Amino acid sequence: MSDLVLYSTQQDVAVITVNNPPVNALSPGVPEGIAEGLAKAAADETVKAVVLIGGGRSFIAGADIKEFGKVTSGEKKREGGLHPLLYALEDSVKPVVAAIHGQAFGGGLEVAMACAYRVAVAAANVGQPEVKLGIIPGAAGTQRLPRLVGVAKAVEMCQFGDPVKVPVAAKLGLIDRVIERDLLEGALAYAREVAAAPVMKVRERNEKLGTAEENAPIFSAAREAAKKRQRQLMAPLAAIAAVEAATTMPFAEGVKEEARLFAECLFSTQSKAMIHVFFGERTVAKIPNVPKETVTYPIKRAAVIGAGTMGGGIAMNYANAGIPVLLKETSQEALDRGMKTISRNYAGSVAKRRFTQQAMDERMARITPQLTYDGFDEADIIVEAVFEGMALKKEIFAALDGIAKSDCILASNTSTLSIDEIASATKRPQMVIGHHFFSPANVMRLLEIVRGRETSKEVIATSMGLAKALGKIGVLVGNCRGFVGNRMFGPYRREAQFLVEEGAAIEAVDKAMYDFGMAMGPLQVGDLAGLDVGWRIRKEFQHLEAAGVRKPLLEDRLCEMGRYGQKTGAGWYKYDENRRPNLDPVVEDLIGQVRAAAGITPRAVDEAEVTDRLLYALANEGARILEEGMALRSVDIDIIYLNGYGFPAHRGGPMFYADTVGLDKVLARVREFHAQHGPLWKPAPLLERLAGEGKTFAQFDRAAAAGA
Ligand code: T1G
Numbered sequence: 001m002s003d004l005v006l007y008s009t010q011q012d013v014a015v016i017t018v019n020n021p022p023v024n025a026l027s028p029g030v031p032e033g034i035a036e037g038l039a040k041a042a043a044d045e046t047v048k049a050v051v052l053i054g055g056g057r058s059f060i061a062g063a064d065i066k067e068f069g070k071v072t073s074g075e076k077k078r079e080g081g082l083h084p085l086l087y088a089l090e091d092s093v094k095p096v097v098a099a100i101h102g103q104a105f106g107g108g109l110e111v112a113m114a115c116a117y118r119v120a121v122a123a124a125n126v127g128q129p130e131v132k133l134g135i136i137p138g139a140a141g142t143q144r145l146p147r148l149v150g151v152a153k154a155v156e157m158c159q160f161g162d163p164v165k166v167p168v169a170a171k172l173g174l175i176d177r178v179i180e181r182d183l184l185e186g187a188l189a190y191a192r193e194v195a196a197a198p199v200m201k202v203r204e205r206n207e208k209l210g211t212a213e214e215n216a217p218i219f220s221a222a223r224e225a226a227k228k229r230q231r232q233l234m235a236p237l238a239a240i241a242a243v244e245a246a247t248t249m250p251f252a253e254g255v256k257e258e259a260r261l262f263a264e265c266l267f268s269t270q271s272k273a274m275i276h277v278f279f280g281e282r283t284v285a286k287i288p289n290v291p292k293e294t295v296t297y298p299i300k301r302a303a304v305i306g307a308g309t310m311g312g313g314i315a316m317n318y319a320n321a322g323i324p325v326l327l328k329e330t331s332q333e334a335l336d337r338g339m340k341t342i343s344r345n346y347a348g349s350v351a352k353r354r355f356t357q358q359a360m361d362e363r364m365a366r367i368t369p370q371l372t373y374d375g376f377d378e379a380d381i382i383v384e385a386v387f388e389g390m391a392l393k394k395e396i397f398a399a400l401d402g403i404a405k406s407d408c409i410l411a412s413n414t415s416t417l418s419i420d421e422i423a424s425a426t427k428r429p430q431m432v433i434g435h436h437f438f439s440p441a442n443v444m445r446l447l448e449i450v451r452g453r454e455t456s457k458e459v460i461a462t463s464m465g466l467a468k469a470l471g472k473i474g475v476l477v478g479n480c481r482g483f484v485g486n487r488m489f490g491p492y493r494r495e496a497q498f499l500v501e502e503g504a505a506i507e508a509v510d511k512a513m514y515d516f517g518m519a520m521g522p523l524q525v526g527d528l529a530g531l532d533v534g535w536r537i538r539k540e541f542q543h544l545e546a547a548g549v550r551k552p553l554l555e556d557r558l559c560e561m562g563r564y565g566q567k568t569g570a571g572w573y574k575y576d577e578n579r580r581p582n583l584d585p586v587v588e589d590l591i592g593q594v595r596a597a598a599g600i601t602p603r604a605v606d607e608a609e610v611t612d613r614l615l616y617a618l619a620n621e622g623a624r625i626l627e628e629g630m631a632l633r634s635v636d637i638d639i640i641y642l643n644g645y646g647f648p649a650h651r652g653g654p655m656f657y658a659d660t661v662g663l664d665k666v667l668a669r670v671r672e673f674h675a676q677h678g679p680l681w682k683p684a685p686l687l688e689r690l691a692g693e694g695k696t697f698a699q700f701d702r703a704a705a706a707g708a
Pocket residue numbers: 022023025061062063064065066082103105106107108110129130133135136137138139141279282283
């Protein structure tokens with residue numbers, strides 16, 4: 001028996017322990033080890049029943065996702081999968097009891113459902129999260145689950161992939177007993193209780209499969225929900241179809257139909273993209289030359305300067321994570337306004353039953369509004385979130401230098417200004433870092449962590465851990481203008497405006513990107529964030545703009561007209577009381593005037609030109625960012641775009657998407673645009689190199705990792 005699966009006996013019960021840390025994935029050798037243990041138990045006359053349990057922190061968290069890439073790349077042939085093991089478990093003469101703690105996800109739950117019984121501790125979670133990887137359960141999960149919990153719940157679990165807490169799963173009939181104390185002891189006792197009882201194989205239980213009449217509305221509602229909440233995704237629809245097969249076909253046929261649907265999803269670009277994202281969200285936490293064992297600062301007390309939209313949201317993040325936070329403003333009126341916004345945000349969550357009034361009160365109690373620096377000398381981290389002006393920020397950091405304790409991290413939430421220049425206002429640049437939150441700060445998962453030239457490893461490591469504690473995805477970026485996300489968003493939104501100047505309709509540009517999968521089109525996004533934000537930055541950086549380079553004309557004009565977007569009721573669009581966008585003849589007139597003044601004869605612009613110009617603007621700037629080392633890997637850029645800019649996960653991110661198109665094709669289009677539109681489209685040298693070598697951004701990452 002491999003050491004991936006351990007076998008022992010406790011008097012008359014065999015115990016099979018999966019020992020494949022960190023999550024007991026069903027990696028090669030694990031299914032085989034369980035099967036070997038089962039055979040041993042069958043051959044041992046003293047054994048009356050079997051307990052299958054996970055070692056370490058969890059039961060089995062699913063198939064080994066790393067194996068899928070080997071199958072889809074052809075490196076590895078698809079074998080019989082888990083079915084032989086599942087039938088061996090289900091047909092075992094001696095009943096097998098799955099004992100669950102931590103997670104039983106995906107293949108882990110499918111293994112547990114093939115067992116005669118399932119017991120679990122209340123804190124554990126079960127689920128079929130495969131759709132989050134762009135696939136569906138591939139080991140009869142869609143066939144056994146409805147037989148245990150009924151059709152409606154099985155569809156929901158397979159279509160959305162969300163975890164189900166054990167007490168709820170027990171009520172559904174998925175867990176036979178919730179174990180109060182020691183899981184193994186409880187499972188052994190349960191196994192002895194049921195050792196001699198007759199076992200009904202799950203695959204033979206049909207009483208919960210309902211009738212066609214009962215099921216029809218369930219499946220049509222599920223498909224309706226998929227259309228609304230899972231736009232463009234293929235796996236949820238495949239999951240629904242697979243569960244439907246369980247209600248219309250005999251078990252063995254249903255398993256075949258599930259396998260067909262599973263293969264369709266597994267080989268899809270959507271699944272490759274979502275698996276890329278799964279690993280990418282974990283890769284970004286790995287910083288070359290900042291080893292895992294780097295000492296970090298404990299963050300027990302926080303302080304935020306500025307109670308505006310960003311400062312208030314940042315304070316909420318700390319309160320949500322259980323960290324008391326001081327919130328300083330310069331006037332009582334601004335402070336009251338900030339606290340009122342925070343209270344209103346929390347009340348909204350209570351109203352939506354996201355959490356209780358008590359939870360809101362506890363969070364509010366963790367935020368201390370004040371007009372002074374009282375208590376800042378005890379803070380472990382101070383986050384500056386004031387107006388985007390360098391002079392003000394330097395003044396604040398100079399003041400903090402004299403107040404904060406020596407091991408207090410000084411973070412700026414600046415979205416564009418230089419962390420090095422801000423750090424120069426202190427005598428402790430090694431303690432200064434950028435924590436760039438995205439609005440609304442208490443909602444958006446992305447946190448760009450901006451390393452200054454002198455930022456210490458300990459401050460970086462602490463920031464990466466703090467991001468996780470705040471429920472954020474922390475991505476380390478370099479200290480260039482706009483860092484990574486906004487630096488790329490500039491060309492993206494610039495091209496959207498150029499396309500309108502050249503003849504594209506506003507709504508056509510937005511629709512093209514929405515149809516690509518973006519949460520919102522680029523012009524609507526501008527209206528949402530506020531056109532005046534970019535307008536102010538352009539004015540701040542005017543002196544840096546290269547002369548003779550084409551600049552977008554329309555948004556400055558819209559701002560001069562006081563049309564900042566949703567916040568003023570009008571920007572590119574006019575907004576009704578429900579903030580729904582409507583085309584506005586005033587803007588059409590303005591576009592006509594601007595074209596005429598610029599001597600532009602409007603032309604037809606097709607959807608492909610819109611998506612190519614916007615998406616390749618991202619990829620081209622991303623390539624420059626990689627080259628300059630302002631992002632560690634192309635996947636870091638992808639994770640930034642998914643979590644900060646509404647890029648669709650099923651497209652993997654701007655760099656992954658460019659890889660799927662083929663960098664040679666991307667480069668050809670960039671060269672076309674360069675010829676048509678001038679220096680802004682100069683191809684990035686890295687893009688030219690990789691395209692010339694027939695390589696991908698992903699290969700660039702692997703080479704960088706190998707070289708690290
Ligand atoms: N396969 C391979 N590696 C995995 C893995 C998996 N299923 N799950 C986690 N890891 C790695 C992860 O990359 C990280 O690696 C380390 O384990 C710790 O993970 C047949 C087809 C279980 C809730 O989708 O949801 O079964 O960065 O940081 O925060 O029908 O991991 O340390 O190198 O996330 O404590 C279905 C995915 C698979 C579950 C634990 N199962 N995993 O969270 O740790 S498809 C899933 C999770 C399937 C069947 C189908 C979480 C977790 P590294 P972590 P965590």
